[in-house]
Amino acid sequence: MTNERRSQHLRTIGAGDPIWRQWQTLPPEWRGPVLGPGISNWAEITENDWPRLDLSRLPDAFVAELVWMAHWQACDGTRVAVLAMAQLANIVRRAIDEEHPFPPSIREMDYDAAAALQGWFYASRGKRLPTRKGRARLRVLFGFARHALIAACHAGPWWQLDEWHPRCDPRIPLTNREPVANYGCAPGQISVAWLRSAVKWHLGTMLESGVLRWTTVSQERLKSFRRFDNWLTTCLADPADVLADPTAAVEQAAAFARWIADPRNRVTRESDTRHLGKPVPIRGINDDLRAVAGLFEFVAANAVEARAVLGPSPWQQVTTTHADSWFGRVTRIPHQRGFDDANYLDxxxxxxxxxxxxxxxxxxxxxxxxxxxxxxxxxxxxxxxxxxxxxxxxxxxxxxxxxxxxxxxxxxxxxxxxxxxxxxxxxxxxxxxxxxxxxxxxxxxxxxxxxxxxxxxxxxxxxxxxxxxxxxxxxxxxxxxxxxxxxxxxxxxxxxxxxxxxxxxxxxxxxxxxxxxxxxxxxxxxxxxxxxxxxxxxxxxxxxxxxxxxxxxxxxxxxDEHAEQAFLATAKLRADGTRIQLSSDDHDSLHLFARADRFLPNGWCMLPPLQSCDKGNACLTCSVFVTDASHRQVLQRQLRDTADLIDRATTEFEKRHHQPMPEDNVWLTQRRAEHAALTRLLETLDSAPDAAAHGATPARREPSAGPVALTLxxxxxxxxxx
Structure with missing residues (x-):
């Protein structure tokens, strides 16, 4: 492209069309009207193998807008929509030749206007309408790229726009932990003009101050205002009546709460229809009431700024009474939620x-x-x-x-x-x-x-x-x-x-x-x-x-399964492996009195506190000895030591006396009883769950209930x- 052809599209930066300020920031090879030559990675960033995109013979504003949008797509990481831009260029050139009316710029041409122009182009040329694929190709231009163009050329606060997209408008504040989202929201869809202006100002201020996050604004709060807008236009003869008489605010808030309790009235987009037939949770109704009350409170508390930002409007009638009345209709949800397994995956x-x-x-x-x-x-x-x-x-x-x-x-x-x-x-x-x-x-x-x-x-x-x-x-x-x-x-x-x-x-x-x-x-x-x-x-x-x-x-x-097994795991066992029922006195003996002489290495002594023991270390043969699963490792070690002791003692007896130790030997009888008691205890513990055993350290615990280790x-x- 020659310098003469490029200079035809140069404009003075100043009070003119802001598109020329954006055009001036583009690299020289991106300023058109022909794109491709001079752009090193053109084949990589475009959607097809076309070596160039010719935008000649288009109005100057169209050229500047399209080349800026192409450059934005390349920087955004999407492929430049060469096919859509070439098709739109052909449509506009034909409209110029045949003097067919069309909007003066892409910013003033929404998708409906572009689709109508495309329909005229196909019908006048081939007596047929464009295919679905052709319409979809054109829609690409009127998505993110056009939103980014409008945001870049907008000189006022970002919240004044009808479409909010953080991906297209870097002025929209996001927290450090919020990635740039692929979704936006459209406050411009609110039909009541004075409500739309106030919602934009309110939500924009809340975002900039950090009170609200983008996720909350775009996915929750704006939906509440969309429902409020639908209620105003559906149920009130004059939407401004909601700000008129403060004494009527209580009944109006109650009427709004009843209206949004119907799932059919909560539909703001197609995906909301999947909730039809399901009861509306109280929390959802409360969120809508709080959103409206918060808007009333914000405007009433900033009356001077509201007059400057919103101008003459019904908002001059709003008072804190309106906000308090709407806040008063919020239903208190008792926090008595019991534990259940509704969200547990077995x-x-x-x-x-x-x-x-x-x-x-x-x-x-x-x-x-x-x-x-x-x-x-x-x-x-x-x-x-x-x-x-x-x-x-x-x-x-x-x-x-x-x-x-x-x-x-x-x-x-x-x-x-x-x-x-x-x-x-x-x-x-x-x-x-x-x-x-x-x-x-x-x-x-x-x-x-x-x-x-x-x-x-x-x-x-x-x-x-x-x-x-x-x-x-x-x-x-x-x-x-x-x-x-x-x-x-x-x-x-x-x-x-x-x-x-x-x-x-x-x-x-x-x-x-x-x-x-x-x-x-x-x-x-x-x-x-x-x-x-x-x-x-x-x-x-x-x-x-x-x-x-x-x-x-x-x-x-x-x-329930875990509760039952955890309770069973706390059961106390006698030396013969049978369970006992603990009374309150027994618990007092074990815990309240905290008697150190009743805590044994392998269990507890249930002897009443005022009595003394003369059995020494013969606890395994004592009727008031109890234990539980928290002592399993001690009992296992004691079983091994007892077996080793019996083997060593009987072997030494036979070597010394040249005959086996009699089974009725006093010492052997006691050790055999201890060994049998330990065996019964461990068999009982192995057959019962043990994760909730009191006193066990985390290293010793095993899963106590239904959850089993899942091998993936x-x-x-x-x-x-x-």
Whole structure:
């Protein structure tokens, strides 16, 4: 391209169209109107083999906008939409030639206007409408690239825009623990103008101040305001009446609460329809009421700023009475939640899940035969997503949240200093996960070799996919991520989980269906199993990454099976192996009085506190001696020592007297009785659970209940190659 042709599109930077300020920041080879020549990696960053993109004969603003969007796509890691831009250029050129009207710029042309122009182009040229593929190609331009263009040319606060996308607008504040999301939100969809302006200002201020996070604003708070907007336009003759009479605010809040209690009125997007037919939880109604009350409170507390930002509007009537009335309709939820096992996955369900994991990583041209939860057999095609397979596996093994695995750093493992030498197979590593929910909570845990191997294989997979790129995330987006800097999207992960659930139809031991889309159940299960191993609450809290032990205890499932077995494990046994019932006096003797002379190396003495013992060390033949599973190792050692003592004494007796020791020998009779008592005790203990035994140290404890060690065939689940 000659300098004369390039100079035709130069504009003075100043008070004119802001697109020219953005155009001026582009490298010279990216300023058009012909792209391709001079761009070294053009073939790598474009979606096809076209050597060039010709935007000549287009209006100047169109050229500047399209070349800026192409450069943004290249920097974003997606491929430049050459086909869509070339098609749009042909459409605009034909419209110019035939004097057909069209918007003056891409910023003023939304997808509907572009689709109408495309329809005219096809109909006037070939008497037919564009194909679905052709319309989809054009839609690419009016997604992220156009949003980024509008944000770059917008001179006011970012929250004034109708579309919010952190990926397209770096001005939107994110915390250090929030990755740049692929999803956005659209406050511009609020139909009531005065409400839309206030919501933008309110949520933008809350984000910038750090009171709210992007995840809360985009996925929860804006939905509440969308429902409030629907209620205003549906149920009130004049939406501004909600801000008029403060005495009517209580009844209006109650009417809104009744309205949003209907699942049909909560639908703000297509995905919400899956909740139809299900009762609306009180917590969801409360969240909507708090959102509206918080907006009223914010505007009332900042009346001067509201007049400057919002101008003349119904908001001038809002008072703190409105906010208090809406807050007053929030229903108090009693915190009387009992422990249950509703979120616990038993071994029956986990076995089915781990058996189905290879299907996720299997290529699409391969099949796997599986047994469904209803015991039927299916043969299904692979889902070709080894990343999702490893993510599920890591959630099962570590109990981390889905977001903490999905967005964790690529270099997430570090050595543990001063680690005791416990053998290579049990070596521990520190795992740094993406703690994005609680700022004050820890973000590391110790993991074993099994977890380390899964992470190492994922790192190898990423290196193979992006050999020459800088790697930030352990799990990366596969499409539209040429540079490998975008994390694995949550929508894709949820789709894989739903698909696998539908195929395998997993059930637990009680026949109840288990939906894999509820991955938080893996967290409940992991913490429950650690609790059943006897870990103290403060250790569980540290492992879970919670700010308070109260939250940690909500994750512990009260399984009847474990409760029964743990109770049986505390049973006290006599020397003959029979159980005894302890009265309150007995407990007083053992614990309240804390009598040191009643604590024996291998059990307890139940002799009343005021009586004395004259039996010496003959406890195993005493009727008031009791013990339990916490003394198993002492009893086992005593059994071995007693057997060795009997063998040594009888051998020396025979050598000295040249005849065997008689069975009625006083000493031998007592030792035989002790040996028999120890044998009976250990046989009884071996036949009963023992994990909840009081006084046992963590090193001696074994799992006390239903949870059994689950062996996972890791090599079968994973693929190291792309």
């Amino acid at each position: 071994d029956h369900a986990l076995t089915q899940i781990t058996a189905a994991l290879p299907l996720i990583g299997l290529p699409r041209d391969q099949q796997l035969t599986l047994t469904r939860g209803d015991r039927s057999t299916i043969t299904a095609d692979g889902l070709d997503d080894p990343q999702a397979m490893r993510m599920i596996l890591l959630q099962i093994l570590t109990g981390r949240r889905a977001s903490e695995i999905r967005t964790c750093d690529f270099d997430c493992l570090s050595a543990v200093p001063d680690q005791p030498q416990a053998g290579e197979a049990r070596a521990l590593t520190r795992f740094h996960y993406a703690q994005s929910k609680i700022d004050v909570a820890p973000d590391t845990i110790l993991v074993d070799r099994e977890v380390t191997e899964v992470i190492a294989e994922q790192q190898c997979w990423v290196r193979t996919q992006h050999p020459d790129r800088s790697r930030r995330y352990l799990f990366v987006q596969r499409n539209g991520n040429r540079s490998g800097i975008k994390p694995y999207p949550s929508g894709t992960y949820n789709w894989v989980l739903r698909t696998l659930s539908d195929l395998v139809a997993i059930t637990d031991s009680k026949g109840r269906p288990v939906r894999l889309s509820r991955t938080h159940r893996f967290r409940h299960t992991r913490l429950t199993r650690l609790a059943e191993l006897g870990l103290p609450v403060h250790v569980l809290q540290r492992y879970a990454g919670h700010a308070t032990p109260t939250m940690t205890m909500h994750y512990i499932a009260a399984r 065939d890791l090599s079968r689940h994973r693929r190291s190659r792309p």
